[in-house]
Amino acid sequence: MKRVYLDHNATTPLDQRVLEAMQPYLGEYFGNASSLHYYGRRAQQALEASRAQAAKLIGAQPDEIIFTSGGTESDNMALRGIAYYKGSGHIITSSVEHHAVLRTCGILAGNDFSVTYLPVDRQGLVDPDEVKRSIRRDTILISVMLANNETGVIEPIPEIGLIARERGIPFHCDAVQAMGKMPVDVGALHVDLLSLSAHKIYGPKGVGALFVKNGTNLSPLITGGHHERGLRAGTENVPAIVGFARALEIAADELDIYRVQVLHLRNKLESNLLTGIEGVTLHSARADRLPHTSCMGFASVEAESILLHLDLKGIAASSGSACTTGEPEPSHVLTTMDVPPEIAQGTIRFSLGRENTEEEIAYTGEVLKAAVSQLRAISFPWQEAGKRIAITGGMNF
Numbered sequence: 163m164k165r166v167y168l169d170h171n172a173t174t175p176l177d178q179r180v181l182e183a184m185q186p187y188l189g190e191y192f193g194n195a196s197s198l199h200y201y202g203r204r205a206q207q208a209l210e211a212s213r214a215q216a217a218k219l220i221g222a223q224p225d226e227i228i229f230t231s232g233g234t235e236s237d238n239m240a241l242r243g244i245a246y247y248k249g250s251g252h253i254i255t256s257s258v259e260h261h262a263v264l265r266t267c268g269i270l271a272g273n274d275f276s277v278t279y280l281p282v283d284r285q286g287l288v289d290p291d292e293v294k295r296s297i298r299r300d301t302i303l304i305s306v307m308l309a310n311n312e313t314g315v316i317e318p319i320p321e322i323g324l325i326a327r328e329r330g331i332p333f334h335c336d337a338v339q340a341m342g343k344m345p346v347d348v349g350a351l352h353v354d355l356l357s358l359s360a361h362k363i364y365g366p367k368g369v370g371a372l373f374v375k376n377g378t379n380l381s382p383l384i385t386g387g388h389h390e391r392g393l394r395a396g397t398e399n400v401p402a403i404v405g406f407a408r409a410l411e412i413a414a415d416e417l418d419i420y421r422v423q424v425l426h427l428r429n430k431l432e433s434n435l436l437t438g439i440e441g442v443t444l445h446s447a448r449a450d451r452l453p454h455t456s457c458m459g460f461a462s463v464e465a466e467s468i469l470l471h472l473d474l475k476g477i478a479a480s481s482g483s484a485c486t487t488g489e490p491e492p493s494h495v496l497t498t499m500d501v502p503p504e505i506a507q508g509t510i511r512f513s514l515g516r517e518n519t520e521e522e523i524a525y526t527g528e529v530l531k532a533a534v535s536q537l538r539a540i541s542f543p544w545q546e547a548g549k550r551i552a553i554t555g556g557m558n559f
Protein backbone atom coordinates (compact mmCIF):
# COMPACT_ATOMS: atom_id res chain seq x y z
CA MET A 163 0.00 0.00 0.00
CA LYS A 164 1.13 3.54 -0.71
CA ARG A 165 2.32 5.08 2.57
CA VAL A 166 2.51 8.82 3.26
CA TYR A 167 4.02 10.01 6.53
CA LEU A 168 2.78 13.46 7.56
CA ASP A 169 3.40 13.29 11.31
CA HIS A 170 6.96 14.60 11.62
CA ASN A 171 6.11 16.65 14.73
CA ALA A 172 5.44 13.37 16.52
CA THR A 173 8.74 11.91 15.35
CA THR A 174 10.90 11.59 12.26
CA PRO A 175 12.54 8.57 10.62
CA LEU A 176 16.23 8.07 11.37
CA ASP A 177 18.39 9.61 8.64
CA GLN A 178 20.68 6.99 7.05
CA ARG A 179 23.65 9.35 7.47
CA VAL A 180 22.86 9.62 11.19
CA LEU A 181 22.74 5.84 11.53
CA GLU A 182 26.11 5.56 9.77
CA ALA A 183 27.65 8.09 12.18
CA MET A 184 26.29 6.13 15.17
CA GLN A 185 27.31 2.65 14.06
CA PRO A 186 30.98 2.66 15.16
CA TYR A 187 29.86 3.64 18.68
CA LEU A 188 27.36 0.79 18.81
CA GLY A 189 30.17 -1.62 17.88
CA GLU A 190 33.91 -1.14 17.95
CA TYR A 191 33.97 2.04 20.08
CA PHE A 192 31.66 0.86 22.83
CA GLY A 193 33.63 2.35 25.73
CA ASN A 194 32.39 4.26 28.74
CA ALA A 195 33.34 7.91 28.21
CA SER A 196 34.50 8.14 31.84
CA SER A 197 37.08 5.32 31.51
CA LEU A 198 40.73 6.29 31.28
CA HIS A 199 41.83 3.57 28.83
CA TYR A 200 41.74 3.56 25.03
CA TYR A 201 38.06 2.56 24.79
CA GLY A 202 37.04 5.28 27.19
CA ARG A 203 39.15 7.87 25.43
CA ARG A 204 37.56 7.05 22.05
CA ALA A 205 34.10 7.46 23.53
CA GLN A 206 35.13 10.64 25.36
CA GLN A 207 36.54 12.15 22.16
CA ALA A 208 33.29 11.45 20.32
CA LEU A 209 31.25 12.86 23.19
CA GLU A 210 33.22 16.10 23.31
CA ALA A 211 33.27 16.47 19.52
CA SER A 212 29.48 16.07 19.55
CA ARG A 213 29.16 18.65 22.32
CA ALA A 214 31.31 21.13 20.39
CA GLN A 215 29.30 20.47 17.23
CA ALA A 216 25.92 20.95 18.98
CA ALA A 217 27.17 24.11 20.67
CA LYS A 218 28.48 25.63 17.44
CA LEU A 219 25.18 25.02 15.66
CA ILE A 220 23.18 27.06 18.20
CA GLY A 221 25.81 29.71 18.90
CA ALA A 222 26.78 28.35 22.34
CA GLN A 223 30.01 27.29 24.07
CA PRO A 224 30.67 23.54 24.37
CA ASP A 225 30.47 23.62 28.18
CA GLU A 226 26.98 25.11 27.91
CA ILE A 227 25.55 21.88 26.42
CA ILE A 228 24.17 19.21 28.78
CA PHE A 229 23.09 16.02 27.02
CA THR A 230 19.79 14.56 28.26
CA SER A 231 17.32 11.82 27.34
CA GLY A 232 15.26 14.21 25.17
CA GLY A 233 12.99 17.22 25.16
CA THR A 234 10.92 16.16 28.16
CA GLU A 235 13.95 15.77 30.38
CA SER A 236 15.49 19.02 29.12
CA ASP A 237 12.29 20.91 29.96
CA ASN A 238 12.14 19.27 33.39
CA MET A 239 15.80 19.99 34.02
CA ALA A 240 15.34 23.67 33.18
CA LEU A 241 12.17 24.22 35.19
CA ARG A 242 12.83 22.01 38.20
CA GLY A 243 16.55 22.78 38.12
CA ILE A 244 15.98 26.53 38.51
CA ALA A 245 13.05 26.05 40.92
CA TYR A 246 14.94 23.66 43.24
CA TYR A 247 17.99 25.91 43.19
CA LYS A 248 15.89 28.92 44.27
CA GLY A 249 13.66 27.02 46.70
CA SER A 250 10.54 29.15 46.16
CA GLY A 251 9.20 31.86 43.87
CA HIS A 252 7.07 32.70 40.87
CA ILE A 253 7.28 31.16 37.39
CA ILE A 254 5.80 32.60 34.18
CA THR A 255 4.95 30.34 31.28
CA SER A 256 2.42 30.27 28.44
CA SER A 257 -0.78 28.27 28.35
CA VAL A 258 0.17 26.67 25.00
CA GLU A 259 3.38 24.96 26.12
CA HIS A 260 4.00 21.25 25.68
CA HIS A 261 2.88 19.08 28.60
CA ALA A 262 6.53 18.57 29.53
CA VAL A 263 6.46 22.22 30.66
CA LEU A 264 2.81 22.57 31.69
CA ARG A 265 2.60 19.46 33.87
CA THR A 266 5.96 20.25 35.46
CA CYS A 267 4.70 23.75 36.29
CA GLY A 268 1.52 22.18 37.67
CA ILE A 269 3.55 20.06 40.08
CA LEU A 270 5.77 22.97 41.11
CA ALA A 271 2.63 25.07 41.71
CA GLY A 272 1.56 22.62 44.38
CA ASN A 273 4.96 22.90 46.10
CA ASP A 274 6.09 26.37 47.24
CA PHE A 275 5.95 27.92 43.76
CA SER A 276 3.29 29.99 42.06
CA VAL A 277 2.78 29.95 38.30
CA THR A 278 1.28 32.48 35.88
CA TYR A 279 0.02 30.93 32.64
CA LEU A 280 0.06 33.61 29.95
CA PRO A 281 -2.92 33.65 27.59
CA VAL A 282 -2.45 33.74 23.81
CA ASP A 283 -4.40 35.58 21.13
CA ARG A 284 -6.54 33.80 18.51
CA GLN A 285 -3.44 33.18 16.41
CA GLY A 286 -1.76 31.46 19.35
CA LEU A 287 0.73 34.24 20.08
CA VAL A 288 1.99 35.34 23.48
CA ASP A 289 2.08 39.13 23.98
CA PRO A 290 5.51 40.28 25.28
CA ASP A 291 3.78 43.16 27.12
CA GLU A 292 1.75 40.56 29.00
CA VAL A 293 5.04 38.93 30.04
CA LYS A 294 6.24 42.33 31.30
CA ARG A 295 3.03 42.90 33.25
CA SER A 296 3.21 39.43 34.84
CA ILE A 297 6.70 39.85 36.27
CA ARG A 298 6.77 40.07 40.07
CA ARG A 299 9.54 40.75 42.56
CA ASP A 300 9.76 37.03 43.26
CA THR A 301 9.72 35.84 39.60
CA ILE A 302 12.50 33.24 39.27
CA LEU A 303 11.93 31.93 35.74
CA ILE A 304 10.15 32.64 32.45
CA SER A 305 9.54 29.73 30.05
CA VAL A 306 8.02 30.19 26.58
CA MET A 307 8.39 27.85 23.61
CA LEU A 308 9.98 28.93 20.31
CA ALA A 309 7.43 27.17 18.09
CA ASN A 310 4.26 25.33 18.97
CA ASN A 311 4.06 21.61 18.26
CA GLU A 312 0.38 21.71 17.21
CA THR A 313 0.05 24.93 15.19
CA GLY A 314 3.69 25.62 14.31
CA VAL A 315 3.27 29.23 15.53
CA ILE A 316 6.57 31.00 16.19
CA GLU A 317 6.49 32.97 19.44
CA PRO A 318 8.21 36.37 19.85
CA ILE A 319 11.15 34.88 21.78
CA PRO A 320 13.79 37.59 21.14
CA GLU A 321 11.43 40.25 22.55
CA ILE A 322 10.55 38.15 25.60
CA GLY A 323 14.23 37.29 26.06
CA LEU A 324 15.16 40.98 26.19
CA ILE A 325 12.49 41.64 28.82
CA ALA A 326 13.77 38.74 30.93
CA ARG A 327 17.37 39.87 30.54
CA GLU A 328 16.57 43.49 31.54
CA ARG A 329 15.00 42.18 34.75
CA GLY A 330 17.74 39.60 35.37
CA ILE A 331 15.27 36.69 35.25
CA PRO A 332 16.45 33.35 33.77
CA PHE A 333 14.62 32.62 30.50
CA HIS A 334 13.97 29.09 29.25
CA CYS A 335 12.79 28.29 25.74
CA ASP A 336 11.56 24.94 24.42
CA ALA A 337 12.99 24.79 20.88
CA VAL A 338 12.22 21.09 20.34
CA GLN A 339 9.99 21.67 17.30
CA ALA A 340 11.72 24.75 15.94
CA MET A 341 15.20 23.24 15.63
CA GLY A 342 16.02 22.33 12.05
CA LYS A 343 13.10 24.29 10.61
CA MET A 344 14.28 27.83 11.40
CA PRO A 345 17.56 29.36 12.56
CA VAL A 346 18.10 28.82 16.28
CA ASP A 347 20.81 30.95 17.87
CA VAL A 348 20.86 31.30 21.64
CA GLY A 349 22.45 34.77 21.42
CA ALA A 350 19.85 36.18 19.02
CA LEU A 351 17.04 34.65 21.07
CA HIS A 352 18.41 36.03 24.38
CA VAL A 353 17.76 32.75 26.18
CA ASP A 354 19.53 31.29 29.22
CA LEU A 355 18.18 27.77 28.82
CA LEU A 356 17.05 26.02 25.62
CA SER A 357 15.62 22.51 25.14
CA LEU A 358 16.36 20.32 22.12
CA SER A 359 15.43 16.78 21.09
CA ALA A 360 17.06 14.54 18.46
CA HIS A 361 14.08 12.51 17.25
CA LYS A 362 12.30 15.56 15.80
CA ILE A 363 15.22 16.19 13.43
CA TYR A 364 15.83 12.71 11.98
CA GLY A 365 18.00 11.69 14.92
CA PRO A 366 17.57 8.80 17.36
CA LYS A 367 14.91 8.73 20.08
CA GLY A 368 15.80 9.17 23.74
CA VAL A 369 18.47 11.84 23.38
CA GLY A 370 18.40 15.61 23.54
CA ALA A 371 20.17 18.53 25.15
CA LEU A 372 19.68 21.48 27.41
CA PHE A 373 21.67 24.63 26.68
CA VAL A 374 22.57 26.24 30.01
CA LYS A 375 24.16 29.65 29.61
CA ASN A 376 27.30 30.03 31.66
CA GLY A 377 26.46 31.69 34.97
CA THR A 378 22.94 30.19 35.15
CA ASN A 379 22.55 28.24 38.39
CA LEU A 380 20.40 25.15 38.59
CA SER A 381 20.17 22.04 40.76
CA PRO A 382 20.64 18.61 39.18
CA LEU A 383 17.62 16.31 38.91
CA ILE A 384 19.64 13.11 38.56
CA THR A 385 22.50 12.69 40.99
CA GLY A 386 25.31 10.18 40.95
CA GLY A 387 28.62 10.45 39.10
CA HIS A 388 30.10 13.73 37.92
CA HIS A 389 28.87 13.48 34.33
CA GLU A 390 27.70 16.50 32.34
CA ARG A 391 29.23 19.10 34.68
CA GLY A 392 27.53 17.43 37.63
CA LEU A 393 24.12 18.43 36.26
CA ARG A 394 23.04 15.04 34.88
CA ALA A 395 24.60 11.92 36.32
CA GLY A 396 24.70 8.66 34.36
CA THR A 397 26.93 7.07 31.74
CA GLU A 398 26.43 9.05 28.55
CA ASN A 399 24.65 7.38 25.63
CA VAL A 400 27.52 8.04 23.24
CA PRO A 401 26.06 6.46 20.06
CA ALA A 402 22.83 8.44 20.48
CA ILE A 403 24.71 11.66 21.25
CA VAL A 404 26.92 11.19 18.17
CA GLY A 405 23.75 10.64 16.11
CA PHE A 406 22.15 13.73 17.61
CA ALA A 407 25.15 15.90 16.71
CA ARG A 408 25.14 14.53 13.15
CA ALA A 409 21.39 15.15 12.87
CA LEU A 410 21.91 18.74 14.03
CA GLU A 411 24.64 19.21 11.44
CA ILE A 412 22.45 17.87 8.63
CA ALA A 413 19.52 19.98 9.83
CA ALA A 414 21.65 23.13 9.64
CA ASP A 415 23.03 22.20 6.21
CA GLU A 416 19.58 21.42 4.84
CA LEU A 417 17.56 24.24 6.38
CA ASP A 418 16.81 25.54 2.88
CA ILE A 419 14.90 22.35 2.08
CA TYR A 420 12.35 23.45 4.68
CA ARG A 421 12.39 27.09 3.60
CA VAL A 422 11.71 26.21 -0.03
CA GLN A 423 10.66 22.64 -0.80
CA VAL A 424 8.70 21.68 2.31
CA LEU A 425 7.07 25.11 2.56
CA HIS A 426 5.95 24.82 -1.06
CA LEU A 427 4.37 21.40 -0.40
CA ARG A 428 2.74 22.62 2.82
CA ASN A 429 1.23 25.63 1.03
CA LYS A 430 -0.02 23.38 -1.75
CA LEU A 431 -1.74 21.07 0.73
CA GLU A 432 -3.34 24.02 2.49
CA SER A 433 -4.63 25.75 -0.63
CA ASN A 434 -5.91 22.44 -2.00
CA LEU A 435 -7.90 21.73 1.18
CA LEU A 436 -9.07 25.31 1.74
CA THR A 437 -10.43 25.59 -1.77
CA GLY A 438 -11.57 21.98 -2.18
CA ILE A 439 -13.51 21.46 1.07
CA GLU A 440 -16.15 23.66 2.69
CA GLY A 441 -15.93 24.68 6.34
CA VAL A 442 -12.17 24.36 6.77
CA THR A 443 -10.25 26.54 9.23
CA LEU A 444 -6.50 26.99 8.97
CA HIS A 445 -5.41 27.66 12.54
CA SER A 446 -2.92 30.50 13.11
CA ALA A 447 -3.16 31.45 9.42
CA ARG A 448 -2.11 35.03 10.12
CA ALA A 449 0.90 34.27 12.34
CA ASP A 450 4.46 33.31 11.46
CA ARG A 451 4.54 29.52 11.41
CA LEU A 452 7.10 26.78 10.95
CA PRO A 453 7.24 25.88 7.24
CA HIS A 454 6.20 22.26 7.65
CA THR A 455 3.23 22.36 10.05
CA SER A 456 -0.39 22.80 9.10
CA CYS A 457 -3.17 22.59 11.67
CA MET A 458 -6.61 22.51 10.08
CA GLY A 459 -10.08 22.21 11.51
CA PHE A 460 -12.80 20.38 9.55
CA ALA A 461 -16.07 21.58 11.05
CA SER A 462 -18.60 19.06 12.34
CA VAL A 463 -16.51 15.91 11.92
CA GLU A 464 -14.47 14.03 14.50
CA ALA A 465 -10.71 14.21 13.97
CA GLU A 466 -10.34 10.56 15.01
CA SER A 467 -12.74 9.48 12.25
CA ILE A 468 -10.75 11.43 9.66
CA LEU A 469 -7.52 9.90 10.96
CA LEU A 470 -8.97 6.38 10.62
CA HIS A 471 -9.98 7.09 7.03
CA LEU A 472 -6.51 8.45 6.29
CA ASP A 473 -4.81 5.50 7.97
CA LEU A 474 -6.85 3.06 5.87
CA LYS A 475 -5.42 4.80 2.81
CA GLY A 476 -1.88 4.71 4.18
CA ILE A 477 -1.66 8.33 5.33
CA ALA A 478 -0.30 9.12 8.81
CA ALA A 479 -1.28 12.43 10.43
CA SER A 480 -2.31 13.40 13.93
CA SER A 481 -5.12 15.08 15.82
CA GLY A 482 -2.80 17.21 17.95
CA SER A 483 0.36 16.30 19.77
CA ALA A 484 1.02 12.53 19.80
CA CYS A 485 1.03 12.68 23.59
CA THR A 486 -2.54 14.04 23.62
CA THR A 487 -3.92 11.47 21.21
CA GLY A 488 -6.25 9.20 23.13
CA GLU A 489 -7.32 11.97 25.47
CA PRO A 490 -10.95 12.79 24.69
CA GLU A 491 -10.86 16.52 25.52
CA PRO A 492 -9.90 19.00 22.77
CA SER A 493 -6.31 20.19 22.67
CA HIS A 494 -5.39 22.77 25.31
CA VAL A 495 -3.66 24.80 22.60
CA LEU A 496 -6.81 25.20 20.47
CA THR A 497 -8.99 25.79 23.52
CA THR A 498 -6.69 28.58 24.70
CA MET A 499 -6.86 30.09 21.21
CA ASP A 500 -10.66 30.24 21.57
CA VAL A 501 -11.27 27.80 18.71
CA PRO A 502 -14.93 26.70 18.89
CA PRO A 503 -15.30 23.05 20.05
CA GLU A 504 -16.98 21.90 16.81
CA ILE A 505 -13.84 22.97 14.92
CA ALA A 506 -11.29 21.95 17.58
CA GLN A 507 -12.72 18.42 17.64
CA GLY A 508 -12.27 18.11 13.90
CA THR A 509 -8.71 19.41 13.82
CA ILE A 510 -5.90 17.51 12.15
CA ARG A 511 -2.21 18.34 12.32
CA PHE A 512 -0.17 17.67 9.21
CA SER A 513 3.57 17.93 9.73
CA LEU A 514 5.61 17.42 6.60
CA GLY A 515 9.18 16.29 6.20
CA ARG A 516 11.97 16.58 3.69
CA GLU A 517 11.15 13.21 2.09
CA ASN A 518 7.54 14.10 1.17
CA THR A 519 6.72 14.55 -2.53
CA GLU A 520 4.25 16.51 -4.69
CA GLU A 521 2.51 13.26 -5.54
CA GLU A 522 2.03 12.38 -1.87
CA ILE A 523 0.56 15.78 -1.13
CA ALA A 524 -1.86 15.58 -4.08
CA TYR A 525 -2.90 12.05 -2.98
CA THR A 526 -3.49 13.28 0.60
CA GLY A 527 -5.71 16.09 -0.69
CA GLU A 528 -7.86 13.68 -2.69
CA VAL A 529 -8.20 11.17 0.17
CA LEU A 530 -9.13 13.94 2.60
CA LYS A 531 -11.78 15.42 0.36
CA ALA A 532 -13.44 12.02 0.02
CA ALA A 533 -13.14 11.25 3.76
CA VAL A 534 -14.60 14.56 4.91
CA SER A 535 -17.48 14.41 2.46
CA GLN A 536 -18.28 10.81 3.49
CA LEU A 537 -18.21 11.70 7.18
CA ARG A 538 -20.29 14.81 6.74
CA ALA A 539 -22.95 12.86 4.89
CA ILE A 540 -23.66 11.15 8.23
CA SER A 541 -22.84 14.13 10.49
CA PHE A 542 -25.94 15.57 12.17
CA PRO A 543 -24.19 18.86 13.10
CA TRP A 544 -23.07 19.27 9.49
CA GLN A 545 -26.56 18.65 8.12
CA GLU A 546 -27.89 21.26 10.57
CA ALA A 547 -25.15 23.70 9.52
CA GLY A 548 -26.07 23.07 5.90
CA LYS A 549 -29.64 24.12 6.64
CA ARG A 550 -28.34 27.28 8.32
CA ILE A 551 -26.29 28.09 5.23
CA ALA A 552 -29.32 27.60 3.01
CA ILE A 553 -31.27 30.04 5.18
CA THR A 554 -28.59 32.69 5.88
CA GLY A 555 -26.55 32.26 2.71
CA GLY A 556 -23.29 32.14 4.69
CA MET A 557 -21.00 29.72 6.41
CA ASN A 558 -20.67 30.45 10.08
CA PHE A 559 -17.39 28.78 11.08
Ligand code: PLP
Binds near residue numbers: 171237359368
Ligand atom coordinates in the same frame (compact mmCIF):
# COMPACT_ATOMS: atom_id res chain seq x y z
N1 PLP B 1 8.56 19.98 23.68
C1 PLP B 1 7.86 20.01 22.54
C2 PLP B 1 7.44 21.34 21.99
C3 PLP B 1 7.52 18.85 21.89
O1 PLP B 1 6.81 18.88 20.76
C4 PLP B 1 7.94 17.61 22.44
C5 PLP B 1 7.56 16.33 21.79
O2 PLP B 1 6.57 16.22 21.11
C6 PLP B 1 8.69 17.62 23.63
C7 PLP B 1 8.97 18.82 24.22
C8 PLP B 1 9.17 16.35 24.25
O3 PLP B 1 10.29 15.87 23.57
P1 PLP B 1 10.74 14.33 23.71
O4 PLP B 1 9.79 13.52 22.93
O5 PLP B 1 12.13 14.31 23.16
O6 PLP B 1 10.72 14.02 25.18
